[in-house]
Amino acid sequence: MKTLLDQVNEGDLPRHIAIIMDGNGRWAKARGLPRTAGHQAGALAAERLIRFVGARISIPYITLFAFSSENWDRPQTEVSYLMNLLADFIRSKLAEFVEAGIQLRVIGDLGRVPDTLRQEVESAVAATAANDRLRLTIALSYGARQELAAAAQRIAREAAEGRLEPGQVDERAIADRLETSGIPDPDLVIRTSGEERLSNFLLWQAAYAELCFTDVLWPDFTPAELVRCVAIYQARQRRFGLVEEGAR
Numbered sequence: 295m296k297t298l299l300d301q302v303n304e305g306d307l308p309r310h311i312a313i314i315m316d317g318n319g320r321w322a323k324a325r326g327l328p329r330t331a332g333h334q335a336g337a338l339a340a341e342r343l344i345r346f347v348g349a350r351i352s353i354p355y356i357t358l359f360a361f362s363s364e365n366w367d368r369p370q371t372e373v374s375y376l377m378n379l380l381a382d383f384i385r386s387k388l389a390e391f392v393e394a395g396i397q398l399r400v401i402g403d404l405g406r407v408p409d410t411l412r413q414e415v416e417s418a419v420a421a422t423a424a425n426d427r428l429r430l431t432i433a434l435s436y437g438a439r440q441e442l443a444a445a446a447q448r449i450a451r452e453a454a455e456g457r458l459e460p461g462q463v464d465e466r467a468i469a470d471r472l473e474t475s476g477i478p479d480p481d482l483v484i485r486t487s488g489e490e491r492l493s494n495f496l497l498w499q500a501a502y503a504e505l506c507f508t509d510v511l512w513p514d515f516t517p518a519e520l521v522r523c524v525a526i527y528q529a530r531q532r533r534f535g536l537v538e539e540g541a542r
């Protein structure tokens with residue numbers, strides 16, 4: 295019997311997939327439902343994806359863009375709904391994460407999120423710190439430019455204090471001061487809902503990532519769609535700015 299994974303080469307899977315989960319609002323609108331119903335369905339899609347990756351496919355790093363720095367400008371009711379949804383999600387999934395060997399990490403400006411959500415994040419991050427089967431990063435109140443500006447501030451401070459020479463500020467020095475330090479760069483970035491932009495997501499880290507844009511709205515995103523994106527990734531030839539092998 296053919297299984298989903300027959301479509302991909304399991305010896306050449308991306309190590310890190312980062313996903314821009316877009317289209318919750320349109321999914322709800324198409325059903326005459328409030329936008330919040332779209333976010334609720336989006337949380338179920340995230341749960342389905344995490345379960346699949348945690349149990350069925352060897353992809354050790356997943357990053358999900360759950361809330362951007364710019365999303366704070368949405369209507370207050372929607373922002374509060376999303377904050378509560380994320381807190382409920384983390385609280386209700388914690389035991390499963392521990393059981394399944396999933397490590398949770400969060401990147402973004404947690405200083406802006408409500409105390410209840412921050413506390414859920416902090417306890418889940420601490421409770422799963424030793425897990426290593428799947429490292430799940432949730433980008434929350436995250437913006438790549440803000441992350442880069444914060445790294446630049448750290449570098450400037452260290453230089454002003456005499457701990458860093460200007461000549462030492464190389465790519466490694468910058469990467470080490472990003473919130474993703476220790477996480478490999480994404481090999482594949484997926485965006486759902488037909489939009490073809492990075493929207494301030496992992497701008498430094500995705501420099502050489504393959505991009506997969508799918509028309510599927512996030513609440514409809516299934517493991518089969520993930521596998522389809524992985525097959526597209528595998529059909530591409532990553533050259534990292536070099537020439538094709540044998541083409542010298």
Ligand code: FPP
Pocket residue numbers: 315316317318319320321333334336337340358359360361362365379380383432487512
């Ligand atoms: C984009 O859809 C989605 C968001 C801003 C929120 C993403 C949040 C979730 C998927 C739910 C919870 C996530 C986790 C990890 C549990 P949109 O509202 O911009 O949709 P639209 O472009 O159709 O309006």
